[in-house]
Amino acid sequence: MPVREPVYAFDYVADPALHADVHAAYWNLKQNAPPVFWTPAHGGHWVVTSADAAIEVLRHPDRFSSKFLSIPPNPNQPKMIPESLDPPEHRPYRQLLRPYFESKAIEPLEPRIREWAERLIDAVVDQGECEFVDALGSRFPVSVFMEMFGFPLDQFDFFRATVVEYFDAQVDAQRRMELSMQILGTLTQLIEARRAEPKDDLISTLVHIDFEGRKLTQDELISIGFLMFLAGLDTVVNALAFGMRHLAHDTALRTRLIEDPAAIPAIVEELMRRYTFVSTPRYITQDTEIAGVKVYEGDSVLVPLHMVGWDEKLTECPAEVRLDRPHCRHAGFGSGIHTCLGIHLARLEMAVFYETWAKKIGHFRMREGQQLHFRGGSVQALEALHLEWDS
Numbered sequence: 001m002p003v004r005e006p007v008y009a010f011d012y013v014a015d016p017a018l019h020a021d022v023h024a025a026y027w028n029l030k031q032n033a034p035p036v037f038w039t040p041a042h043g044g045h046w047v048v049t050s051a052d053a054a055i056e057v058l059r060h061p062d063r064f065s066s067k068f069l070s071i072p073p074n075p076n077q078p079k080m081i082p083e084s085l086d087p088p089e090h091r092p093y094r095q096l097l098r099p100y101f102e103s104k105a106i107e108p109l110e111p112r113i114r115e116w117a118e119r120l121i122d123a124v125v126d127q128g129e130c131e132f133v134d135a136l137g138s139r140f141p142v143s144v145f146m147e148m149f150g151f152p153l154d155q156f157d158f159f160r161a162t163v164v165e166y167f168d169a170q171v172d173a174q175r176r177m178e179l180s181m182q183i184l185g186t187l188t189q190l191i192e193a194r195r196a197e198p199k200d201d202l203i204s205t206l207v208h209i210d211f212e213g214r215k216l217t218q219d220e221l222i223s224i225g226f227l228m229f230l231a232g233l234d235t236v237v238n239a240l241a242f243g244m245r246h247l248a249h250d251t252a253l254r255t256r257l258i259e260d261p262a263a264i265p266a267i268v269e270e271l272m273r274r275y276t277f278v279s280t281p282r283y284i285t286q287d288t289e290i291a292g293v294k295v296y297e298g299d300s301v302l303v304p305l306h307m308v309g310w311d312e313k314l315t316e317c318p319a320e321v322r323l324d325r326p327h328c329r330h331a332g333f334g335s336g337i338h339t340c341l342g343i344h345l346a347r348l349e350m351a352v353f354y355e356t357w358a359k360k361i362g363h364f365r366m367r368e369g370q371q372l373h374f375r376g377g378s379v380q381a382l383e384a385l386h387l388e389w390d391s
């Protein structure tokens with residue numbers, strides 16, 4: 001068995017430093033760990049901590065496969081179309097889905113997204129305080145997602161409860177499996193209903209679309225729907241929670257947000273760079289090298305996407321949140337063929353949310369004395385964030 005080195009201890013799920021502050025823990029890794037290292041955690045895997053190494057992995061799907069999107073690899077993992085597909089299988093699905101996620105397809109959703117943001121913020125504005133993740137962050141993307149896909153909105157409470165429990169770090173594997181079954185059941189019902197009677201929503205479109213001279217199979221539809229669920233619902237909430245936590249402390253940036261709505265897209269992007277929160281796994285398909293380090297077929301590598309936007313070679317003073325950068329370079333939405341398909345939707349949701357908050361609530365602060373808890377893993381999260389404002 002070849003020797004894997006250098007070795008450095010890091011548990012991407014359970015490291016206590018991650019639970020205390022995910023971004024501080026990854027920053028520490030960037031400063032102190034080798035650019036490519038082997039950790040014994042989770043059966044042993046590689047981790048990269050430089051932008052060059054991260055980009056090398058993400059841009060070479062021939063050597064670094066997405067077929068197992070977990071560490072350790074789970075051979076029973078259901079296929080996630082298109083995220084767990086490699087070339088050449090990946091491309092036709094990506095092309096099929098792309099038109100529905102391009103900016104010109106997403107822009108018309110803005111008025112409805114704004115209505116959702118207004119409705120949710122109106123419900124808390126007079127309280128002068130809220131637990132952001134529960135009251136807003138986790139509700140907002142669920143509403144947008146349900147409407148876009150065509151889930152009946154009268155099932156909102158049930159759907160949201162399932163979503164919240166599914167992504168809860170405390171839930172055990174057995175319960176998560178039951179919840180997956182529930183979600184798949186809901187998806188199956190929806191597909192069946194739209195097959196019988198199409199409506200103006202994405203599931204109806206996908207059920208009836210021509211894919212290389214045939215219709216998508218039930219398994220393909222479920223795989224796409226389930227991925228959208230995972231990708232769209234556990235991400236926007238985290239981005240907003242990390243962003244709001246930063247804004248609560250940064251009076252100058254908050255003032256800019258409130259006084260200059262034209263700066264909002266830049267604020268969204270810079271907060272995504274500074275608070276990137278996805279570490280994506282890849283499976284190594286041949287003996288090869290990453291940034292000069294020998295790695296082996298059958299190994300896994302974790303790519304913390306944070307490392308791209310935090311690299312001093314690409315970004316001056318990367319720890320600072322600044323709007324005057326000529327380019328905001330980061331890989332918070334991935335890089336290469338799997339770059340987030342929902343990027344325009346995610347950016348729009350975040351921009352509309354911040355703008356609506358700035359208009360309706362304006363300045364705010366964190367409740368004093370609260371102890372923050374973070375979730376590690378592949379998609380990192382802030383579990384709760386108590387905010388206060390003068391109402």
Ligand code: HEM
Nearest residue numbers: 082083231232235236239278280333334338340341342346
């Ligand atoms: C702030 C919010 C979001 C972030 C940070 C984010 C991040 C990412 C990242 C890092 C990847 C690449 C993963 C990899 O390389 O393994 C990805 C892929 C993907 N995302 Fe997102 N995402 C967000 C929101 C969304 C939304 C709202 C949707 C759609 C409803 C979505 C749909 C997808 C899909 C379908 C893929 C797979 C693309 C492919 O494999 O070709 N994402 N996302």
